[in-house]
Amino acid sequence: MSKKTFSCMVSVTLLSGSERNVYLVLDQKPTRINQKLKTLDQYIQKYPSGWKKRLELANLLYATGDWQRAIEEYHQVIERQPQLVEVYLNLGKMLQLMGQEADAVAVYEKALSQVRHEATQQHLGGLIAVCRHDLEAAIVAFESATALEPDNMTHWLALGRLQMQKEDISGALGTFDHILSVHPNDIVALIDSYDALMILGMSGKRRCGCCGCWN
Missing domain, CATH: 1.25.40 (Serine Threonine Protein Phosphatase 5, Tetratricopeptide repeat)
Known part of the structure; x- marks a missing residue:
């Protein structure tokens, strides 16, 4: 459910x-x-x-x-x-959205010192790379996180949003589709997927279940 x-x-x-x-x-x-x-x-x-x-x-x-x-x-x-990773993530997200990227990096780096889980380490590394505007390194980090922990949709969502930021709309749409194949009612993925479809001009189309094309 x-x-x-x-x-x-x-x-x-x-x-x-x-x-x-x-x-x-x-x-x-x-x-x-x-x-x-x-x-x-x-x-x-x-x-x-x-x-x-x-x-x-x-x-x-x-x-x-x-x-x-x-x-x-x-x-x-x-x-x-200091071991509550979710607190670091919320704190870093706020600082990042408020334009305090150096402070966000400091928070994410402190979180890294508390984490031993490799997928979470990769995710945090991706967030740090985003704050430093190194989108290529961020993509690699989030892709590693999804490979290490494929059932964690947080990694996939971060990857999809970064693909949108890099204007890889088709790649982002595939990422959001993966999330929705597991959690069809995920409101965040639904909204992001719709945004990607709007950019591609396919907001009224559906993906074919046989070949994967849009019609």
């Missing part, structure tokens, strides 16, 4: 002071946000050394677009629990 996700658009303030709309896909839909923020803030003030509620707060701030505060809270979580 595919995991149910929720999508939302948040407005994020960049380091320059300008705002940018960012599309997020979340594992769960934030509800009763203001009450939850108030409750979590009160808990953290009472128990500042704890990390689980702080992580919950950081995730909520991330989901609602308050990324400056989310970054602060994620950093504090990492200080207490």
Whole structure:
């Protein structure tokens, strides 16, 4: 069964002071946000050394677009629990999207020091290469990650998006098709696949199951 996700658009303030709309896909839909923020803030003030509620707060701030505060809270979580790779990934993603690529690289490199899993190492290496604008090295890293861990769609999605960035639209479409062959209702892959189809001018077409052509 595919995991149910929720999508939302948040407005994020960049380091320059300008705002940018960012599309997020979340594992769960934030509800009763203001009450939850108030409750979590009160808990953290009472128990500042704890990390689980702080992580919950950081995730909520991330989901609602308050990324400056989310970054602060994620950093504090990492200080207490440096082995939480997902925290590094969220933190690095925010910094990267906000144009703070050098800071994102530092976060990903710190994550690398905590990881022993080879596919995850390759994925992190790909993210670092993207931040450094070395797209060829990033492609190689993400392809290695997919080869090492073919069932992890996160690697495939990163590869497909990078192929889009390199304007390899046909390659990206094949990557997104692979994701959808495993998880037909993956909303992120569906959106990215549609974008690729629009670029190729095939938004109303379907792939033939016999020969793979579009009709």
